[in-house]
Amino acid sequence: MKELIKKVLDEYIENDEISGASVLVRSPKLRERYLRVDRGTADRKTGRPYDRDTIIRLYSMTKPVTSAAVMILLERGLLDRLEFVKDFIPSFAEQYFYDGKGEKRRVTRDMTIGDLLDMTGGLAYPDEETPAGIEAGKLFEKIVNKLDTPGEMSTLQVAEEIGKLTLAFDPGSAYRYSTSADVLGAIIEKKTGIRYSDFLKEELFKPLEMGDTGFYVPEDKQSRLARTYVCRRHRDTGLKPNELPLSDDGTHEYKGCFLGIKNRMETPPKFESGGAGLASTLEDYMKFAEMLENKGSYKGKRILSPETVRFMTERRSRGSIIDSFHDAFGLHGFTYSNLLRVCEEPGHGDTIMSPGEYGWDGWPGPYFANIPSKNATILIAMQMTEFGTFSLTHKLINIIMSNI
Numbered sequence: 001m002k003e004l005i006k007k008v009l010d011e012y013i014e015n016d017e018i019s020g021a022s023v024l025v026r027s028p029k030l031r032e033r034y035l036r037v038d039r040g041t042a043d044r045k046t047g048r049p050y051d052r053d054t055i056i057r058l059y060s061m062t063k064p065v066t067s068a069a070v071m072i073l074l075e076r077g078l079l080d081r082l083e084f085v086k087d088f089i090p091s092f093a094e095q096y097f098y099d100g101k102g103e104k105r106r107v108t109r110d111m112t113i114g115d116l117l118d119m120t121g122g123l124a125y126p127d128e129e130t131p132a133g134i135e136a137g138k139l140f141e142k143i144v145n146k147l148d149t150p151g152e153m154s155t156l157q158v159a160e161e162i163g164k165l166t167l168a169f170d171p172g173s174a175y176r177y178s179t180s181a182d183v184l185g186a187i188i189e190k191k192t193g194i195r196y197s198d199f200l201k202e203e204l205f206k207p208l209e210m211g212d213t214g215f216y217v218p219e220d221k222q223s224r225l226a227r228t229y230v231c232r233r234h235r236d237t238g239l240k241p242n243e244l245p246l247s248d249d250g251t252h253e254y255k256g257c258f259l260g261i262k263n264r265m266e267t268p269p270k271f272e273s274g275g276a277g278l279a280s281t282l283e284d285y286m287k288f289a290e291m292l293e294n295k296g297s298y299k300g301k302r303i304l305s306p307e308t309v310r311f312m313t314e315r316r317s318r319g320s321i322i323d324s325f326h327d328a329f330g331l332h333g334f335t336y337s338n339l340l341r342v343c344e345e346p347g348h349g350d351t352i353m354s355p356g357e358y359g360w361d362g363w364p365g366p367y368f369a370n371i372p373s374k375n376a377t378i379l380i381a382m383q384m385t386e387f388g389t390f391s392l393t394h395k396l397i398n399i400i401m402s403n404i
Contacts, residue, residue, distance in 0.1 A: 001025075001403040002037055005396060009039040012392050017232045018384055020050040021365070023396060024282040026290070027376040027404040036282075042226035042383070044251045052283055055217055055225045056381045057261065059276045059362035065204065065288065066181045066274040067312060067339040068304065069188055069196075070117065072203055075308045078191055081114035085121070088187045089156075091163030097122050097170050098131045104166055111171045113187065116180040117338045120321060122167030123178035125259075132168035136179065139165065143260035143271060154270040155196055158260070159186030175324035181339055185274025196272045207301045208287045213280040215272045217265045225265065225279065228254040228364050231384040254385050258363065276363070282379045285368065289377040293370050312338050313358045313370075351394050352401035361389045369397070376404050 005023055012018045020040020026033060038050040073079040086092040092111055096104040107122075115121035126140050127133030139161050146152050153161070162183055168176050185196040192199050197215050205213050217225045230252045255263050259276045262269055269277065287298060292313065296304030304312070315335045325336045333349030334341040343349070343357035359369035365382030367389060378400055380393060 001399060002035060004399045005037045006039060008392065008395050008399065009037065013040040015232070018365075018382055018387075018392065019044055019227070019229050020382075021392075022050045022052075022054060022282055022381040023400075024286055024379040024381075025377070025400055025404065026286060027374060029374075029376075029404050034286075044227065044229070044253070046223075048223070050226070050381065053224050053281065054381065055212055055221060055279050055281055056366055056383055057226075057228065057265070057362070057364060058278045058280055058285075058366055059259070059261070059364055061285070061360055061362040061366045061368055062274065062276055062278040063181045063339040064360050064368065065200065065278060066184050067117065068204065068288070068292070069200060069274075070113070070184055071304055071308050071312045071338075073188065073191060074311075075305055079113060079187070081112065081117065083113050084110045085113065085116065085163070085183065085187070086110055088190045089159050089163050089183065091160045095163070095167060095171075097167035102131060105170075107167065108170055109172065111167075113184070115171050116184050116187075118321075118336060119175050119178055119180050119325075119339075120173075121171045121178070121180060122169045122174075122176065123162065123165070123180055123183070124168045124176060125178055130168060132166055135165045136162075140260055144257045147257060147260070147262060147269075148267070152270045153260075155182070155189055155272045155274075156186045158271050158273075159183045173321075175321045175328065175336060177328055179275060181275030182273050185272060188274075196274060197268070204288070204303065207303060208284075208291055208298050210280065210284040210287055213278060213284045215265075215277045215279070216262070216268045217279055219266070222264070222266065226381075226383045227251070228263070228383040228385060230254050231387055282381050285379055286377060289368060289370055289379065293372065293375065293377060313340060313342060313356075313372075315342050315344050351397045353397075354401070361393070363388060365390070365393070367393050367397075371401075371404075374404055 023037045025035040042048050042050045042054045095107045099105050111121040124132040124136045126137030162179050189196050291298040295306035296309045322335050333345045335344045340358045343353050346353045354371050354373045357371045361367045365384050365387035367380040369378040
């Protein structure tokens with residue numbers, strides 16, 4: 001398996017489709033339980049390779065962490081999936097959505113925390129095709145423009161602004177990938193009275209010994225932060241992802257602040273994005289994944305109860321809502337719940353997968369999957385613009401799943 005993974009990664013590196021990548025697999029079928037493959041460079045200027053110390057931007061692989069944070073408050077009786085978002089973020093009290101004709105209509109019910117967890121609230125990420133996406137794009141442009149200024153927006157301020165946007169649909173009527181997890185981070189701040197980063201540090205990162213995970217990368221670790229590069233398919237078409245700046249030194253490094261995330265992550269941000277803001281290593285993220293796989297425990301420390309982990313990782317979305325999810329991502333065979341994809345029907349999927357498998361990925365290519373039926377975890381690290389789960393990811397998943 002290791003040689004097959006190397007061969008596939010090397011092919012993509014030689015074709016200049018990625019600069020490098022790391023793969024970390026945990027499985028009882030492996031001789032030493034863990035298999036790690038590192039190929040290529042994390043920094044084309046210095047030649048620094050991908051290795052176990054490489055820090056990557058997780059982007060949407062932040063979302064499972066936010067889901068676990070919400071579950072901590074759920075099992076303590078501090079939050080409820082049926083509570084209204086407006087009870088925490090006042091701007092959600094008077095909401096409207098775009099109907100099929102592009103007209104604004106008053107919502108028929110208020111958005112709930114469950115809607116945020118399952119992406120059924122009607123919120124949107126920026127796009128240039130839909131009215132809700134265009135509105136979201138203007139907000140994120142504002143967030144980026146205020147970075148590193150006295151007016152830099154906080155987690156709560158961003159959530160308040162999100163609540164003022166017109167929704168893509170009536171809450172509970174469809175699925176749309178969105179800023180939901182950013183709002184959840186703000187709700188956790190409101191409920192606990194502390195910054196979201198402090199909550200994660202005390203409740204997850206410290207007990208899980210995730211010392212390289214956080215919303216910024218300190219100066220003494222900056223050399224370990226992988227650079228993000230513009231993937232070849234964008235360069236070949238002349239596209240600049242999100243119309244944000246690129247390097248002009250021939251390395252094709254991306255230097256934008258996608259979704260309000262500071263590219264170099266050098267200073268603590270005021271906006272701690274629960275949907276996209278964390279940086280980490282595969283070694284750190286494996287500890288988080290193992291905690292979930294071990295039914296909420298890590299080295300004898302209980303982070304979540306087994307029942308809470310089951311609740312977090314089980315199927316929830318159904319019917320036309322899950323059809324919306326499939327239309328958005330093509331993840332046939334999966335359903336969506338609590339900021340996670342959850343495998344329900346492996347026979348409908350396009351990669352080798354297992355019932356009950358769950359996880360998520362990220363904008364620059366990181367990937368996470370726990371496979372409970374095999375007591376296994378798959379983690380992949382890449383940093384390429386808008387890579388997400390792409391052909392390379394599918395090939396790696398098929399190699400790994402067929403061997404564990």
